[in-house]
Amino acid sequence: MKIAAIDLGTNTFHLIIAEQAESEMKIIYKTNKPIKLGEDITKENKIIPTAFERGINCLKEFKATLDQYGVTKIRAVATSGVRSASNGKDFIDTVKEETGILIDIIDGEEEANLIYEGVKYSGAIQGKSLIMDIGGGSTEFIFCDKKGFYWKKSFDIGAARLMQKFFKSDPISLEDQEQIKIHLKENLAELIEFGKDFGATTLIGSAGAFETYAEVIDPAINIHEIPNSLIDIDAYHQLSKKLIGSSHQERSEIPNLIPLRVDMIVMASMITDYVLAELNLKTIILSTYDLKMGVLQKLY
Template sequence: MKIAAIDLGTNTFHLIIAEKSDSEMNIIYKTNKPIKLGEDITKENKIIPAAFERAINCLKDFKATLNQYGVTKIRAVATSGVRSASNGQDFIHTVKKETGIAIDMINGEEEASLIYEAVKYSGAIQGKSLIMDIGGGSTEFIFCDENGFYWKKSFDIGAARLMQKFFKSDPINQENQNQINQHLKENLSELIEFGETFRATTLIGSAGAFETYAEVLNPSIVLNEIANAPIDIEAYHQLSKKFLHSTHQERSEMPNLIPLRVDMIVMASMITDYVLAELGLKAITLSTYDLKMGVLKDLQNN
């Protein structure tokens, strides 16, 4: 039996297909497309026509791939970009009409739960940890250990949102950085309050920006072949400073920094820096398994 998950992120759409047997799941295909569904979304809180069209065309391609592989069970989930858009329901209706794909618009709590299941499956959780998944529209946080999660929440502080609101200089100036840190302080007080009691020691980054940190720091890493990997925290801090002090052009010339993340990696680094500093976390681990793998595992189990 072939099963598939589609993750309609604010920046990127992902498709992953697996062959399922009794208790095994073998990934046979995966791809992603930089759709930028959240382009200019902070202006009128709408998916703009160009992004709408890009998304529909991408999902038509995904549908053709699903047919080609003979997928019998599929779940497509939409997150912050669709959740928060005033025309999000119009988008879901149009996708169903034009591609036959039914989109499940999940809330932040379910998104965080699915991310936890994916990260647990990766083997990245060793002791008290904080999972962080930095998306374009939202960022999910889960305090957990190997036995389960103890607190989880999704916040509308994704990299694309921060960039549209605060990233007004090149390289980013101190005033913009101060505005972002103040915004994080105002929005993440609940996270910090719980975290000070929970005392996690490790930050686990779920794919996305953390894959970029890993690839830039270690160009020989092959992400498709690993489920998790440590990221040296001191090396990360040096890399973060480099991102913050570089221009758009300088970052675009950095190896393993894909065009979609050239500017957003600055925002991701600022979120990462803030959380590391506020909670005194001592180590960073990458999980290459994220929301789409959580959706796939959920399909496998049900």
């Protein structure tokens, strides 16, 4: 039997198809499209018409691929970009009408649950850890170990949302950076309070920006073939300093930094820096498995 998961993120739509055997699940197709559904979403809290159209056209392509592979079981989930938009339901209804794909709008708690399941499947969780999934609209945090999770929460501090609110200079000014740090401190107080008591030493980055960190630091890495990988923390700090201090043009010339992330990686780096410093985390591990793998796991 063939199963599939679709993850409608604020920036990127993902499709993953697996073949379900008795004892294992084999990935047979995987793709993502930079849809930018959350483009300008902070202005009127709406999916703008051009983004709406991009999303519909992408899902038409996904439907053709699902039919081509003969997928019999599918779950499509939408996260912050759709759930926070005033016309999110209109988008869901249009997708159903034009493609037949039924989309579940999941809340932040279920999103965190699915991320945990995906990361756990990657084998990245060894001891007390903090999983962080930096999306476009929201960022999820999960304190966990191999036995389970102990605290989880989704915050509306995604990279696209922060960029639209604070990124007003190029390179980003010290003043804008300070405003972001104040915003993070105000919004993440609960996370930091729990984290200091929990005592995690490892930050597990769930795909996305962390894949970019890994690929820029080590161009030889193939993130499509590994479930997890250690990211050298000193190399990360050097990269973060470079990303935050560089202009859009300078970042666009960095190998393995995809166009979608050229600016948002600055916001992702600032979130990562803040959490590493506040919780005194010593190790970074990339999990290439994330929410969409968690969705697949639940279907399996």
